Amino acid sequence: MIVDISKKILIVGLGLLGGSYAKVLKRFGFHISAITKEQSSIDYALSEHLIDEGTTEIDERIIGEADLVIFALYPHIFVEWIEKHQGLLKSGALITDVTGVKGKIVYKIQEMLRDDVEFIAAHPMAGREVSGVENSTDKMFSGANYIVTPTAKNTPEAIQTCMELGRLLGFSNVTTLSPEEHDEMIGFLSQLTHCIAITLMTCNDKENMEKFTGDSFRDLTRIARINDLMWSELFVENKEALLEQMNLFIDKFHELKVMLETEDVDGMRKMMRYSTERRALFDKK
């Protein structure tokens, strides 16, 4: 199946990401349905014309009609949903997700899934500090990465369709990684950074420091405002890869501390020059 606008798309989980997907895809003319927990999210999405129809129930017709189902749920809820309701999916349907960890999820879902439905996993690397469908925006994906994580079980067609979906959504960079490569990458680039931010934010609770802060501290702690339910789950689901990245960070931080203790200025300057050089690679192009 290649994405064409005669296809019906179902979004399960209408939060910030699900809502933003709906907003972009609706504009292309797809028929969009949604299933989510709160009636208020459905009401909002209908009133803003993000979706054509939606429900808080497990609606057999809506599920059975969908050619493409996008799961925008917490990892364990996604797994539970498939366990309980996969019988309702249309034969030949393609399902994909937005889950931020892959190794622990992708194989589990593919293992349990019916043979006539294919799951191709993807991670849209975009987010905001706010959540909920009310904060949906069609501007969120420009400049961002969309990573498809196929396994040996996936067909070339499903991989193509999923990459096409990423491009339709407006992601600037659509690529593939194995689930393992993805988890290592995300452990470093996203999860380790969140670990650092929450540690920095909580390691010194002296009062009144906000009166003296500059932009550096604000930048390093922007993501210290964090959805505790989601991130604690993501951390645990990617435990091994994240611990490995935490250890890399700890070792290097310890090196820096020893250089400071011994006043090894040359060593510190060398590290700073390498840091400066590497940072240039990460500038927005």
Next chain:
Amino acid sequence: MIVDISKKILIVGLGLLGGSYAKVLKRFGFHISAITKEQSSIDYALSEHLIDEGTTEIDERIIGEADLVIFALYPHIFVEWIEKHQGLLKSGALITDVTGVKGKIVYKIQEMLRDDVEFIAAHPMAGREVSGVENSTDKMFSGANYIVTPTAKNTPEAIQTCMELGRLLGFSNVTTLSPEEHDEMIGFLSQLTHCIAITLMTCNDKENMEKFTGDSFRDLTRIARINDLMWSELFVENKEALLEQMNLFIDKFHELKVMLETEDVDGMRKMMRYSTERRALFDKK
């Protein structure tokens, strides 16, 4: 001396900060002179009307005429300058600085300084990732903090004048701290954040990660592009306070790591909620 526009101001060290000071103060009508290392900086500042006169020499007339001298130099160069040239300062002159560490500098300078000249230290908490007088801007100080760090040797008049200077420059928040309080604060809010950023930037040198990065990693490493000469000196000059902050960070990071290893989700969520709550204090007002 209260700052009035009949006073002559000398800026020693015409880089990003010195140049930005000149730009703002010149607009108020002060007579601004400058002494700096490179003739090209003087030429630029003259052509842009940031200063009235300037030289790369130790000019006795210019130094002897200044009522207020602002030192915008690296810490050790500032100390050397005072050792060598303080005899040229006008009797009754007030001197101040922009140095990012205080304990190691303020007492040393006040100790060696002539009795008829007063040094009142200040730290303008503003900066950019670029340096040099060519990047001077009069927009840099709005929203930023200006911290005066008086000691028992300072007169109330000098403290007042220095605070008035901070307000004239356009800083939004002008306060005083003891040199020791300042160094602890700066060790945490500024130096620790730079230590973290350069560690994160250098702890994993796997290739191609820039293709997958999101804004979180970019935010946490913005300041990983760093002036190695200046920051290694600032770190060493504030060694004790910075090591203390690094240890606070290490202890808390270790706590988080243990919670992840033991899958203590409640503990992680508690830390994340505290992080979220504290981060709200640091929002720009």
